[in-house]
Amino acid sequence: MRLPTVDELLANVRVVALPMRTRFRGLDVRETMLIASPLGRWGEFASFPEYDDAESASWLSCAIEQAWNQLPSIEERPVFRDVVRTNATLPAVDAADVALVLERFGDFRTVKVKVAEPGQVLADDIGRVRAAREFVGAAGRVRIDANGGWNVDEAEHAIRALEQFDIEYVEQPCTSVDELYEIRTRVHGLGISIAADESVRKAADPVAVARAGAADILVIKVAPLGGVRRALNIIDEAGLPVVVSSALESSIGLGASFDLAMRIEHLDYDCGIATNVLFEQDITPEPANFAIFTATPGIVDEKTAEELRVSPEREQWWRDRAVRCLALL
Numbered sequence: 001m002r003l004p005t006v007d008e009l010l011a012n013v014r015v016v017a018l019p020m021r022t023r024f025r026g027l028d029v030r031e032t033m034l035i036a037s038p039l040g041r042w043g044e045f046a047s048f049p050e051y052d053d054a055e056s057a058s059w060l061s062c063a064i065e066q067a068w069n070q071l072p073s074i075e076e077r078p079v080f081r082d083v084v085r086t087n088a089t090l091p092a093v094d095a096a097d098v099a100l101v102l103e104r105f106g107d108f109r110t111v112k113v114k115v116a117e118p119g120q121v122l123a124d125d126i127g128r129v130r131a132a133r134e135f136v137g138a139a140g141r142v143r144i145d146a147n148g149g150w151n152v153d154e155a156e157h158a159i160r161a162l163e164q165f166d167i168e169y170v171e172q173p174c175t176s177v178d179e180l181y182e183i184r185t186r187v188h189g190l191g192i193s194i195a196a197d198e199s200v201r202k203a204a205d206p207v208a209v210a211r212a213g214a215a216d217i218l219v220i221k222v223a224p225l226g227g228v229r230r231a232l233n234i235i236d237e238a239g240l241p242v243v244v245s246s247a248l249e250s251s252i253g254l255g256a257s258f259d260l261a262m263r264i265e266h267l268d269y270d271c272g273i274a275t276n277v278l279f280e281q282d283i284t285p286e287p288a289n290f291a292i293f294t295a296t297p298g299i300v301d302e303k304t305a306e307e308l309r310v311s312p313e314r315e316q317w318w319r320d321r322a323v324r325c326l327a328l329l
């Protein structure tokens, strides 16, 4: 990949804090850096603030690929679709609030429900998943995501309790690849599939979980994996079905997820890229349609960027971080 200089990288950036509608991943606002290249294209550098530079560098790589338009050509990587079906994402809210949150997603058939939230108990998960199943009806699809929050025994117990709601798959029930292998073996008889997320995007070797036979499905997040080109190589090597999901980016970064999803030949599961509905305010003038995500060139709305601009200290923090990460690429 051709890298910009520091001056080129920082010539036209906006650092904003997008307000969340519902607390998600412990966040009330989502800080992110939007980067424009001289081509007039925008990329997003949204590595979570607690991530170190080594991990964040991949996110910057994705932003540069996007803004400097270094996506694979049609000859290298054909495009298989121009519409990507998306799922709703349900944070770990009370069962009573499920309908209110899901209504915002508009028309969808699949919902991903967050479970195993710290401070909550299995009864909370059961109530939330039941409410989600009732919301989507028998024809809907319900998947759950534990973000590695269970040990193997807890996972088995929870999966057996939640299985009655016809679960499409369980995402990252446990943290390690060994645990995923174990739980996958234990629940195999239930016909429940195991998806790996953190074990892909936070691993030194993103394909190791597939090679170990520890997952049926891979969740692919384009920014943590370093961009469209790298993500496609990982998908090829893993040889498993994939679900493209966001890393809670604005509609700018979601464009990169869409660029990836359109180049994946087999995309049997609805993709988790409609997460901008979780924001009170997005950064593009025209946020994407959440039922079907169609490609739109992501342009930052300057008025909104000004309104949501972070403090000078936070802006400097992001600029310094981008420079350090660029040096690692």
Ligand SMILES: [Mg+2]
Pocket: 145, 147, 171, 172, 197, 198, 219
């Ligand atoms: Mg996940």
